[in-house]
Amino acid sequence: MTIHEMQERILQLKKEKDFCILAHSYVRREILEIADIVGDSFKLSRDVCSASQNNILFCGVHFMAETAKMLNMEKHVYLSHPLAGCPMAEQMDPEMLKFMREKEPDRAVVAYINTTAALKAYCDVCVTSSSAVEIVKKMDSDKILFIPDCNLGAYVKAQVPEKDIKLIQGGCPIHASVTAEEVKAAKESHPDALLLVHPECVPAVVEQADYVGSTSGIIAFAKKSDKKQFIIGTEMEIAETLQYECPDKEFFILSKKLICPNMKLTTLVDVYNTLVDPIKNGFEIEMTKEEAEKSRKCIDEMLRLG
Ligand code: 13P
Ligand code: SF4
Numbered sequence: 443m444t445i446h447e448m449q450e451r452i453l454q455l456k457k458e459k460d461f462c463i464l465a466h467s468y469v470r471r472e473i474l475e476i477a478d479i480v481g482d483s484f485k486l487s488r489d490v491c492s493a494s495q496n497n498i499l500f501c502g503v504h505f506m507a508e509t510a511k512m513l514n515m516e517k518h519v520y521l522s523h524p525l526a527g528c529p530m531a532e533q534m535d536p537e538m539l540k541f542m543r544e545k546e547p548d549r550a551v552v553a554y555i556n557t558t559a560a561l562k563a564y565c566d567v568c569v570t571s572s573s574a575v576e577i578v579k580k581m582d583s584d585k586i587l588f589i590p591d592c593n594l595g596a597y598v599k600a601q602v603p604e605k606d607i608k609l610i611q612g613g614c615p616i617h618a619s620v621t622a623e624e625v626k627a628a629k630e631s632h633p634d635a636l637l638l639v640h641p642e643c644v645p646a647v648v649e650q651a652d653y654v655g656s657t658s659g660i661i662a663f664a665k666k667s668d669k670k671q672f673i674i675g676t677e678m679e680i681a682e683t684l685q686y687e688c689p690d691k692e693f694f695i696l697s698k699k700l701i702c703p704n705m706k707l708t709t710l711v712d713v714y715n716t717l718v719d720p721i722k723n724g725f726e727i728e729m730t731k732e733e734a735e736k737s738r739k740c741i742d743e744m745l746r747l748g
Contacts, residue, residue, distance in 0.1 A: 445472055448710055452476050455717040462493035463713070464510065466502035467657045468677040468705035471686075473501050473522075473713060482658040483555050484570035488745060490514060499716055499724075503704050505531040508559045511727040512738040520716055522708040524725040529704070531556045533612040534590045539564045542587060542610075549608060550583035553740060554591045556614075559729065563736035565589070566743065571641050572656035573748035575601045580747050593618060597641040597648055617642035620675060620697045625650050628673045628696050635694060638663055639675030647675060647696075664688065677702050 443451070453476060456463060464486050465477035474480050479489050483506065490498065490510045498519045500507035505528055507521035539561060543551065553565035554574070562568065569577045571594060578586065578598050584605050588595035590612030599607045620643050629637065629650075636652040638660045648654055653663045657680055664672050664684050674681040675696040684693045715723040729737075 445710060448714055449476050452710070452714055452717060455714075456495075456499075459497065459717055459720070460495045461497045461499050461717060462490075462495040463499045463501065464490060464493075464506075466506060466705060467661070467683065468679045468702055469501045469522075469708055470706060470710070471679070471682060472710045473708060474679075474683070476710075476713070477501065482570065482572055482656045484572045484656065484748065485658060486510070487513065487555065487570070487741060493517075497720065499713065501708050501713065502526070503528040503531070505556055505558060507727050508729070508737075509555065509741060511729050512559060512734040513741065515729070515731060515734050518720070519727045520720060520724040521727060522716065522725075523712050526704045526707045528556050528614075530554075530590060530612060530614045531558055534561060534610070536560050536564055539589065546585075546587065546608075549585045549587040550581060552578060552581070552586050552588050554589065554594055555741075555744070557590065559733065559737040561589075562738075562740050563733070565740045567747065568740045568744040569598075569748075570656065570744070572659055573744065574598050574641075577744060577747045578602050578605065578607070591642060593644055593648070594641045596645050597654060600645075614642040616677065616700060616702050617675075618644055619699045620644070620647050622646040622650070624697045625675075628694065632671055632673055632694050634669075635671035635673045635692075636667065636669050637673045637675060637696070639696070640677075643675055651675065661687075664691070664693070676700065677705065679705070 463477045464479045501522040503526045511519040551565045555568045555570045586607045592609040593613045595609040638653045639651040671692045678695045681693040
């Protein structure tokens, strides 16, 4: 079967088997093309609730499929590849957080959505990269513990200086690997380009950007801008997507390290195999009602404030 034939078959199978396919914008292009909903973490967790299908196939990483499950307990939710996890989501465990809460009980805990469901159960509100600043501003509490990404946390802290925000050491190994030297080199190679970066990058990179935002924010900014050249400081799929969608503009990746191996694990064949036989080939997310109720409170709070 060619890629195109497999895509056609997937489109038929998802109708026959009542599947909605969600894909994060970092997954491979051939998967983005057959998905029903594509977007950043915020859009995906908001729009998954409006899917009418009884089955959801999440092409992305584990915490995203878990979030989809806790918001849709009556549905079957599958993750596209059993090994696709986000290393940042696993950096902190509930015992560590319980200990920190006991030490400073007056601090509200804000969790980046890149956390496990077990950890979310001990947080007050979740944020995504596109909603973090707005939500932290709107919260009643002025004392905050921001987990686990200290780079996104530092960005929020700079935008909301009136609040006391405590950070911990954690973050995305992919975005955090980009250096200020790489920014200098990219700007020297493309002096007319605007630099657009994800807030998971380190402050020395973020401070030099012309725009800082989520994956959807970066895409929207580049499409709207009158400028013709852009250096993209997030996973390289975004630069590729933009290049397809804006052929009159030029997009350069900030660093060749900006490739997320977990987001790239899922292949079109994995999607096809899950749809052919979800019971035998699929990786279904299991969660008890009690677990879901505890963990989803901070997602509900995010959707209420965001
Ligand atoms: P977004 O919130 O921009 O989708 O980012 C998710 C993510 O995993 C970034 O590395
Ligand atoms: Fe996790 Fe970073 Fe990959 Fe996003 S890019 S899924 S934060 S490892």
